[in-house]
Amino acid sequence: MxxxxxxxxxxxxxxxxxxxxxxxxxxxxxxxxxxxxxxxxxxxxxxxxxxxxxxxxxxxxxxxxxxxxxxxxxxxxxxxxxxxxxxxxxxxxxxxxxxxxxxxxxxxxxxxxxxxxxxxxxxxxxxxxxxxxxxxxxxxxxxxxxxxxxxxxxxxxxxxxxxxxxxxxxxxxxxxxxxxGGRSPLADLKPxxxxxxISGLVRAVTTVYVAPALERYIVRVVGATRTTRDLRLGASPRSSLQLLRACRALAAISGRDYITPDDVAALAVPVLAHRVLASTESQLAQRSVEDIIGSCVRSVPIPDRS
Incomplete structure (x- = not known):
């Protein structure tokens, strides 16, 4: 890639x-x-x-x-x-x-x-x-x-x-x-x-290892969006699955055959932010959903890396 x-x-x-x-x-x-x-x-x-x-x-x-x-x-x-x-x-x-x-x-x-x-x-x-x-x-x-x-x-x-x-x-x-300025660079772009x-790479990504502790970590990060008062709509169970798949792909692009908590933190905002709705209080306080998702990630203890 x-x-x-x-x-x-x-x-x-x-x-x-x-x-x-x-x-x-x-x-x-x-x-x-x-x-x-x-x-x-x-x-x-x-x-x-x-x-x-x-x-x-x-x-x-x-x-x-x-x-x-x-x-x-x-x-x-x-x-x-x-x-x-x-x-x-x-x-x-x-x-x-x-x-x-x-x-x-x-x-x-x-x-x-x-x-x-x-x-x-x-x-x-x-x-x-x-x-x-x-x-x-x-x-x-x-x-x-x-x-x-x-x-x-x-x-x-x-x-x-x-x-x-x-x-x-x-x-x-x-x-x-x-x-x-002169011409579109798309004209010179070759496949x-x-x-x-790409289909072969997609299949390979599904083999990236996810430790049980990381599965629990993903579920708890998504679950934190459902319990915080800053959101009136938390992320759906589909979000957990999508976050897991995205983390596997990020690990593969990074040259690893396993995911880490850093992968979860890096992808939490792009994967979750558009699926949640901020509460009225958060909107009045001008808190963005991106900031709220970041707070949810920080509120979940990172699994033991050993």
């Missing part, structure tokens, strides 16, 4: 943390939500990751008039064969870029739920399997902006991690002006691996 990271970094300057999180989510068979203001490179990151891997990549531009069948597909009558044929929608790809997902209606957003969770599409009584590997990378602008629909909790919970790109550092932005190799 180092070659994929290096390839993406030729396009995205100074955002190694975001790139590494995207790679972790891919190896953990999850989906990624990129949430930030316009113009900070959300779509570019998704495009660069898709182009660095020689596999099928589809982009779905979410708009208010987008229909669920535009995503999943639709059956069309073929007069030549006198039979209905299923025409695949944009979801049928290895990497699906859902651009500005919160600009589509809730009904259209929900069309992706089955595909993201079960990796299949059901239409007209027939189930169609999605290709492997399969990953959805969705971008969205903050929900306070005009013309957007807040993602429902069930939809947000389908994403393994949520990250913010943030503004680049000064030197990184200067380098962006130099490299992007460095393929979908079959």
């Amino acid at each position: 180092g070659r994929v990271r290096d390839a993406v970094e030729t396009v995205i300057e100074g955002k190694r943390g975001a790139i590494d999180t995207a790679l972790v989510v891919m190896l953990a068979e999850g989906h990624l939500l990129l949430e930030d203001v316009p113009g900070v490179g959300k779509t570019m990151l998704a495009k660069a990751l898709g182009k660095a891997i020689d596999c099928k990549v589809n982009r779905v531009q979410f708009t208010p008039d987008l229909l669920p069948t535009d995503i999943t597909g639709v059956s069309i009558y073929n007069q030549a064969t006198r039979a209905f044929e299923f025409k695949q929608g944009g979801i049928f790809a290895n990497i699906v870029l859902g651009d500005e997902i919160n600009r589509a209606s809730p009904k259209t957003q929900s069309a992706m739920l089955e595909a993201m969770e079960e990796r299949q599409v059901s239409a007209d009584g027939t189930t169609y399997k999605l290709p492997s590997p399969f990953m959805v990378i969705a971008t969205q602008n903050p929900i306070e902006m005009e013309g957007t629909y807040p993602l429902p909790e069930a939809q947000r919970d389908r994403f393994m991690a949520r990250i913010e790109m943030g503004y680049p550092a000064e030197e990184a932005e200067i380098e962006m002006l130099r490299s992007h 460095v691996t393929d979908g079959q190799t």
Whole structure:
């Protein structure tokens, strides 16, 4: 995965943390939500990751008039064969870029739920399997902006991690002006691996060892979000599983065949923050959910490393 990271970094300057999180989510068979203001490179990151891997990549531009069948597909009558044929929608790809997902209606957003969770599409009584590997990378602008629909909790919970790109550092932005000023660096980006190799890495990640003490540690960290008064909605049991899978992928990327408490601490915020809701008191005190998740992690004793 180092070659994929290096390839993406030729396009995205100074955002190694975001790139590494995207790679972790891919190896953990999850989906990624990129949430930030316009113009900070959300779509570019998704495009660069898709182009660095020689596999099928589809982009779905979410708009208010987008229909669920535009995503999943639709059956069309073929007069030549006198039979209905299923025409695949944009979801049928290895990497699906859902651009500005919160600009589509809730009904259209929900069309992706089955595909993201079960990796299949059901239409007209027939189930169609999605290709492997399969990953959805969705971008969205903050929900306070005009013309957007807040993602429902069930939809947000389908994403393994949520990250913010943030503004680049000064030197990184200067380098962006130099490299992007003439032509898009995506034009020069060549694939460095393929979908079959990624599928093999995904299977290898599932063999990363997790000590019983680390399993208990993950459960207690997630459980702390359900007992703190700073949150009115804690993380779901699915969160524990997603955090475990993400930790395995991070360990593999780091060259280890076992996870550590540091992996849990590093991934707790991107994996858990978008699944919880701050209490009214926390909102009035202007405490972010990221700070609250950090406090929950610190409140749980670290397992004995011996």
